[in-house]
Amino acid sequence: MAEDFKGIVDRYGRPIAKAALKVEQAAPTGSGVRRHDALHPAAGLTPGRLGGILRASIDNDPESYLALAEDMEERDPHYAGVLGVRKRQVSGLDITVEAAGEDAASVEHADLVREVIERDGFEDELFDIQDAVGKGFSCTEIVWDTSAGQWRPKRLAWRDPRWFVFDQIDGETPLLRDAGQNVPLNPYQWIYHSAKVKSGLPIRGGIARAVAWTFLFKSFTIKDWAIFCEAYGQPLRLGKYDAGASEKDKQILLEAVSNIGVDYAAIVPASMAVEFIKADISGSHGLYKERADWLDQQTSKVVLGQTATTDAIAGGHAVGKTHDGVREDIEKADARQLAASLNRDLARPLVDLNHGPQKKYPRILIGRPEQIDITALVNNVAKLVPLGLKVGMSTMRDRIGIPDPADDEELLGAPKEPPPVDPPAGPVPARPKPGETEQTVHSTAGTSTRDAIERAAADMLADWMPLVSPIAAGLGDEIAIASSVEDVKALLAKRFEGLNVDALTEMLARSAFAARLAGEADETL
Numbered sequence: 001m002a003e004d005f006k007g008i009v010d011r012y013g014r015p016i017a018k019a020a021l022k023v024e025q026a027a028p029t030g031s032g033v034r035r036h037d038a039l040h041p042a043a044g045l046t047p048g049r050l051g052g053i054l055r056a057s058i059d060n061d062p063e064s065y066l067a068l069a070e071d072m073e074e075r076d077p078h079y080a081g082v083l084g085v086r087k088r089q090v091s092g093l094d095i096t097v098e099a100a101g102e103d104a105a106s107v108e109h110a111d112l113v114r115e116v117i118e119r120d121g122f123e124d125e126l127f128d129i130q131d132a133v134g135k136g137f138s139c140t141e142i143v144w145d146t147s148a149g150q151w152r153p154k155r156l157a158w159r160d161p162r163w164f165v166f167d168q169i170d171g172e173t174p175l176l177r178d179a180g181q182n183v184p185l186n187p188y189q190w191i192y193h194s195a196k197v198k199s200g201l202p203i204r205g206g207i208a209r210a211v212a213w214t215f216l217f218k219s220f221t222i223k224d225w226a227i228f229c230e231a232y233g234q235p236l237r238l239g240k241y242d243a244g245a246s247e248k249d250k251q252i253l254l255e256a257v258s259n260i261g262v263d264y265a266a267i268v269p270a271s272m273a274v275e276f277i278k279a280d281i282s283g284s285h286g287l288y289k290e291r292a293d294w295l296d297q298q299t300s301k302v303v304l305g306q307t308a309t310t311d312a313i314a315g316g317h318a319v320g321k322t323h324d325g326v327r328e329d330i331e332k333a334d335a336r337q338l339a340a341s342l343n344r345d346l347a348r349p350l351v352d353l354n355h356g357p358q359k360k361y362p363r364i365l366i367g368r369p370e371q372i373d374i375t376a377l378v379n380n381v382a383k384l385v386p387l388g389l390k391v392g393m394s395t396m397r398d399r400i401g402i403p404d405p406a407d408d409e410e411l412l413g414a415p416k417e418p419p420p421v422d423p424p425a426g427p428v429p430a431r432p433k434p435g436e437t438e439q440t441v442h443s444t445a446g447t448s449t450r451d452a453i454e455r456a457a458a459d460m461l462a463d464w465m466p467l468v469s470p471i472a473a474g475l476g477d478e479i480a481i482a483s484s485v486e487d488v489k490a491l492l493a494k495r496f497e498g499l500n501v502d503a504l505t506e507m508l509a510r511s512a513f514a515a516r517l518a519g520e521a522d523e524t525l
Helices: 047-058 063-075 077-091 104-117 122-129 207-232 247-263 286-304 316-355 374-387 393-400 438-444 452-472 475-480 485-496 501-521
Strands: 095-098 137-145 152-158 164-166 174-178 181-184 190-194 236-240 273-277 363-366
Touching: 047 063, 047 207, 063 077, 063 207, 077 122, 077 207, 077 286, 077 316, 095 104, 104 152, 104 316, 122 137, 122 152, 122 316, 137 174, 137 316, 190 316, 207 286, 236 247, 316 363, 374 393, 475 485
Parallel strands: none
Antiparallel strands: 095 363, 137 152, 137 190, 164 174, 174 181, 236 273
């Protein structure tokens, strides 16, 4: 473990304070600003109030805006659904660690980072870090554990974004609200993630800012829709009484009609009647649903970049497949930004605190695995390495998805080839013929293993080459420059004109005759 922190500074050039890292800087308190009290600015929200909340967030008072962003996720099921899909889609992607080099130290540093990201609950911690997608930024405190003599994250604690403001000069440096003061975040103790949904200041970069207006208008639409359904969606209960009914009779009838709507039971005198008139709604009652659906579609466009996979529209499946490409672009951008924040605020501090400052650090990569043809990759490497191509073993393991073996793990290896067997000295003994013993055969076996047929074939080849050599000489070059099959046929015909057919025929006849005699005589020598 790197006990000496001299020379270690964060990205702002601030030195590391060892003692400060062992204490939670932003733990919740019962008093002060770091309380989990509930603010609900969405209640009674009007266009004027919303405009004021958004302006105040730019003027370094973002608390109401951040509370509104939380309210929106709780009150609008559609916004909560699509935002959750976007955050879970990235936090659930494959995470790999790429070593800075092939040396032992680089591999050890990469293994250290892998150990941390493979902890149980790390995926949920990434989901919390992705809170920046909605609100524009997130601050996650690293709670360090040094009990085993090493620096390891015990957990990554999500902190309420309402506890933070930004530096008034640059508008980008996060500060912690603490007892009426705004203090800098301790170096190597925070993962600060700014989601670049749009260019601009972090407080203006979240999706919640754009969705706030659709949320406001949709809340008006849903409220009007509810009033309309309450007033016109129920059947009318009409009570009738005779002209001579007393006031007491009228009161009894009114109570009976009222109770029918609550208790679904009532009694009236025989002289009275209760009639139910069906609520046939006419007019523009469908406007409420159409407006709410249209506002949901705008929210889907902002969050996911499309509507086909979330909203029921014409063209369903085909349009959805087309729009999946847009979602893939957003996914890649979110994954790239998240990996950059983790490399800066998690991987580097982890290596520095345990091994000291390095020139190069391992890199965390987040994304879907590339479709790699493993067979082609291995074959190409096997062919190119003997030609001088240098390929790192760690790189190859990462590409084909095989982890580094443990020190005490049994390793696979190429099968050992059996030692070559020397051929037996002398001729191969022949089989005994009928009527002969094995001893007789051995006594007559010579030093040659070729029989008469093999010797005849060798003699024939020796005589054959002088006959065909004049024909084959230069034939390949002439065929190479031929322009058509007909040219090749003419070329071969011309070559065969010079072949001595009589000599070839005589040679074949002699060879056949010699082979026949050898066969009749059972000649083996």
